Amino acid sequence: MSRPTLNDLTAFMAVATHRNFRRAADALGTAPSTLSHAMRALEDRLGVRLLNRTTRSVSPTEAGFQLLARLQPALASLDEALAGVASFRGQVAGTVRINAPRVAASLLVRDIVPLVAKRFPDVVVDIVVEGQLIDIVSAGFDVGVRLAGSIPRDMIAVPLGDPVSFLCVAAPEYLARFAAPETPDELANHRCIGHRMPSGKLYRWEFERAGQELVVEATGAIILDDEELMVDAAVSGLGIAYVAGPAAEAALKEGRLCQVLGAWTPAPEAVALYYPGHRAVPPAVRAFLDCVKVVGRVPS
Template sequence: MARPSLNDLTAFVTVATRRSFRRAADELGTAPSTLSHAMRALEERIGVRLLNRTTRSVSPTEAGFELLGRLQPALSSLDEALDSIATFRGSLAGTVRINAPRLGAAILVRDILPVMAERFPDVTVDLIVEGKLIDIVSAGFDAGVRLVDSIPKDMIAVPFAGSVSFICVASPAYLDGFGEPGTPDELTRHRGIGHRVPGGKLYRWEFERAGQALAIETSGPVILDDEELMVDAAINGLGIAYVASPAAEAALAEGRLRRVLEPWTPAPERVAIYYPGHRTVPPALRAFLDVVKAAREKQEQS
């Protein structure tokens, strides 16, 4: 049997983890049809079917899962070996793949990516915006961004500068018409802009004051799964929204929104980038983490 090429094995791992010829082809910079033909040729060469194909999806066979489980650590070790000589090139280069929700992505674009582009121009940050919490290792990411409390315990977390509060906001027109709630219990008489979280559940609004914690279920004319749209809905008078503070900063500063129930705002939460601690950190990711730490230290000193 002819030994498969490294390119073919890498392509198989990409298809098997992305579960899509189109997504894998986009990542590898080739055409889906070319990638499909390459996978059929690989299967013929080794004499084993590796992928189940339908018109809508692709998934590994039992043999495919076995090969994938063996190849992933091997290819990771190869990447680490190549990364280990990065310093001998004279300039740092590479790609850092990061998975983040919209809020975390906005922080990166504002505070981190400009510094990365200036200090490490040959490092590409491949930022994928996704709301649901995923396994970044199996999905092929170098790191992820989440609230500190939602990061898996086996990961190493590096907090960003500052913190995020979750606040209630509404338009002046809405508050003029419906009044302003004085306590979270009064929200039952108001229109709440619902927030559906990635798992499909409706988010319960959390409040805290003098050691008293509450979680309130709200109802209203609209349910959304995107904080920017929730802010827009509040600006347009659809009700009260419960959002992360950065999402509403501009509208609050411009007077298009006002905060309500401010004394009941829960304690701020930290946002962090996280990565697996059992792997050697690639130089490009290490550079990215250093920029995150430097930004945090700069803010703490100011």
């Protein structure tokens, strides 16, 4: 039996991780048909089926799972060894794939990526904006960003920026037509800008005051699934929006929005960047994390 090439094994790991030939091909920069032929050739060479294929899905067989479990740490060690050689040139290179919600992605682009570009010009930061909670390992990401309370316990978390408050905001023109609500219950008499979550459900607005917690099902004439659009809708006077503080920060400073129900604002929630703690951290990811920590030590 001839030994598979490193390219063969890398391709198998991409398919087994993404569970999809097209996504794996995109990650590798090749065609899905080429990747499919390569996997059949690898199985023929090894004399064992590694992947179960249907018209809609791909999943590893028992042998495929065993090979994947051994390949992941082995290839991570190989990447680390090659990066060690690169360090003699004084360079760190590679791609850091990040999954983050839009507000956190904006923070990364504004504060972190410029420092990475300055210190590590050969590191590519690939950010995918997504509101839905996913398994970053199986989806092929190196790093994720979420509210700290929603991060799996087997991940290593690194604080990112200041804790985030969720605010109710409305345009001055709207508040001139409709008296500002004094309690969350009064939102029933207002036009509220609904927030549809990635699951398809409407987000229920959360409030807190003196230990009292309230949850309100806010409804209105418009429902959106993007916080920037919610802010735009509120600025246009379409109603009251409930958004993360950073999303509304500029509009609040410029007077295009006003905060309402400030006394009912829930406690701020910490935001963190997270990554797997059970495998070697690639040099490019380590360089990115170092920049996150440096920015976190700089007074705002």
